[in-house]
Amino acid sequence: MSQAYNYCNDFVKRFSYERYLSTLYAPITARPSLIALYAFACEIARIRELVNEPMPGEIRLQWWHDALSGTDHGDVMHNPVAQAIIETIEHHKLPREPFLNLISARRFDLYSDPMPTVNDLEGYCGETSSALVLLASMILSGKPADRQISDACGHGGVAYAMSGLMQTLAWQASRQQQFIPKEVLERHDVDPSALKGNRSDDGVWAVFEEMVELSRKHLDDCEEALEGIDKSVLPAFLPVFQVELFFNEADKDSFEPLQVCGGAPHIRRMWHMWRTSRRLARLSRK
Structure with missing residues (x-):
């Protein structure tokens, strides 16, 4: 596992233990990708807890939307969860639409x-x-x-x-x-x-x-x-x-x-x- 995937593994184990457990039943080759997926979900779900008002949350969600849409922010690959999920999307040729829809749906959480x-x-x-x-x-x-x-x-x-x-x-x-x-x-x-x-x-x-x-x-x-x-x-x-x-x-x-x-x-x-x-x-x- 790369450093980014190691970070994601610890992150998921802390914030979504049942999902972490489930990856242990998957083939070892699929585990890093599943961990990256679940880390992304945890990261987006936690935004409401990390902000005091909607606007900072909107900015964070827009950052993720742009990152997964391919808009270059320059610092995307310095975020271990972003690095891991982008590599996972590209490796498995996953459709980006479900990720973007998830981000959009989470805007409801901010209000x-x-x-x-x-x-x-x-x-x-x-x-x-x-x-x-x-x-x-x-x-x-x-x-x-x-x-x-x-x-x-x-x-x-x-x-x-x-x-x-x-x-x-x-x-x-x-x-x-x-x-x-x-x-x-x-x-x-x-x-x-x-x-x-x-x-x-x-x-x-x-x-x-x-x-x-x-x-x-x-x-x-x-x-x-x-x-x-x-x-x-x-x-x-x-x-x-x-x-x-x-x-x-x-x-x-x-x-x-x-x-x-x-x-x-x-x-x-x-x-x-x-x-x-x-x-x-x-x-x-x-």
Whole structure:
């Protein structure tokens, strides 16, 4: 691994442990490219946390857009994540459009606009999460995704992103963000301010349960699409099924949606991913 890929490896291990774990199930030749992809995703996702107002975030996103579009800033190759992802794109001849769409979708993170509808949320999750599963599949298979893989990636990415959002409701509210669709809040007569509390009332619980059920539905559709799939792409889906650990926690009587869910211990994630790898392997043989 070059110095840039070593940096990316440590970066992903710190900020997206389940994705880091999944690369250990991939062929050793594909791991640096997967790590670069996931480091890029982490870098873009963290921009909202690194800025105090939208304009600096817009500037950072534009820098990344220009860098991946081929606009020469002169300092692109001094950024280890940029260096690694550009080399990965060129090596695997990956389409640049999904990367640029992801960057554009992340502009929503910088503002306090409410997510209007479920369809809008699914579109956001598709561009920020499903696209990564798809690109990882292309890296692993060495070819464009067919319809079956695309469907599995679409549903899997939405399930992954949506469940992640459900784990951080109060944190989002504290940052004046509203990823729960406005139409869902209105359907259950919930004011957005209710998400800033410490305890969920009946309305918040109804909203939470509806959104978790939608995430489960996407995960079920992803699993169904994986039957008979090319086994080479399976490592791309291993992070997706880590959401089952969150579903298990959400089913407990003691669970509180407005408390940030810290996630399962590392050893439990490792065990679950190993079991998932075997389950998906059996699916691919059907």
